[in-house]
Amino acid sequence: MDVREIDRLFKKIPRKKVLFLPTPLHKLENLSKKYQVNIFMKRDDLTGPSCFGGNKTRKLEFIVGEALKEGVEYLISMGGYQTNAGMQMVSFCRICGLKPILYLMDVIKQGEPKPFLGNLLLNKIMNCEIHYVLKDYEGYSTTPMVNKMIELSENRKKELESQGHKTIVLPSGCTHPDGWVAYVLGFKEVVQQAKEMSVNFDYFYHTTGTAGTLPGLIAGKLIMKSNTKIMSIACNPYGPGERYNEEMICQRTEAIFQRLGLEPPKRNLILDEINIDQDFIGKGYGVPTKEGRDTIREVAKEEALFLDPVYTGKGFSGLLGHIKNGKIPKESKVVFLHTGGSGALFAEEGLTGAIY
Secondary structure, three states: OOHHHHHHHHOOOOOOOOOOOOOOEEEOHHHHHHHOOEEEEEEHHHOOOOOOOEHHHHHHHHHHHHHHHOOOOEEEEEEEOOOHHHHHHHHHHHHHOOEEEEEEEOOOOOOOOOOOOHHHHHHHHOOOEEEEEOOOOOOOOOHHHHHHHHHHHHHHHHHHHHOOOOEEEOOHHHOOHHHOOHHHHHHHHHHHHHHHOOOOOOEEEEEEOOOOOHHHHHHHHHHHOOOOEEEEEEOOOEOOOOOEOHHHHHHHHHHHHHHOOOOOOOHHHHHOOOOEEOOOOOOOOOOOOHHHHHHHHHHHHHHOOOOOOOOHHHHHHHHHHHHHOOOOOOOOEEEEEEOEOHHHHHOOHHHHOOOO
């Protein structure tokens, strides 16, 4: 399917356009020379609307578009103290006249955050209503806190709607069904830019956390019949019994096709596109890793680009790890999706690790 036909499919879907698109795509010359692999960066950290963009903003254009159409007044979401998705949701709410509420969990058991730093500071400046879910147990699992945030969010929604205020709850990562289609356009954008640069990518790397971006990438690839291999570096556990798994990714991909009015592909074609490497998660979601810290420093030193400790630092460390172990052959052409999150670099060291 060509790009004009894809654009036509999206005309019927509500969307609030506020982003600066297309985002840049450029080669990382120094790292490419160092590793003898052609490494490109897709700069979705520059989506806007603020100077701290990210991949969730693409989804929010569709989520907020539908919300405004339906007369929604409040958006509620959740995540860690330094959630980039939550900060981007608050930004959208402020621009579009909606009221934001966040429930934030204590990933590293630090208690209530003081002082306010990083994305949390930005949320405070934007005057967001914020509630904290403290960690009262040992271990690295976030499941009990996530379940509590969901419970509290639904209770707050019921309270608001009992007062006549229409409200939507967005799961962690703003992973809402209305936003899943966004990265069909994101993938299309990369294909168009690569064609203009006379580049045919062998690999498309990104970091996967709440499985909100990957289904759109898979759908975009299948719709465009691309030969680029999608490679996902996990920052959250995936698999049977986990909150995020192959069945969920398949269902979300099929839902995207249905929303666009297309026949979903056979399940095996979707499964063939799920290549998730969990070797770079470390001890758990939001817990810094040595590989991630080293990668943040290396990319900053070589390219003056800033990754974050939760998503892109771990994701890009996976990309470099695959180059070093030969999984990516020399002279390959690779694009990495920068999903934002640099605001988290200004958080406390317990959340960033010793990055300098």
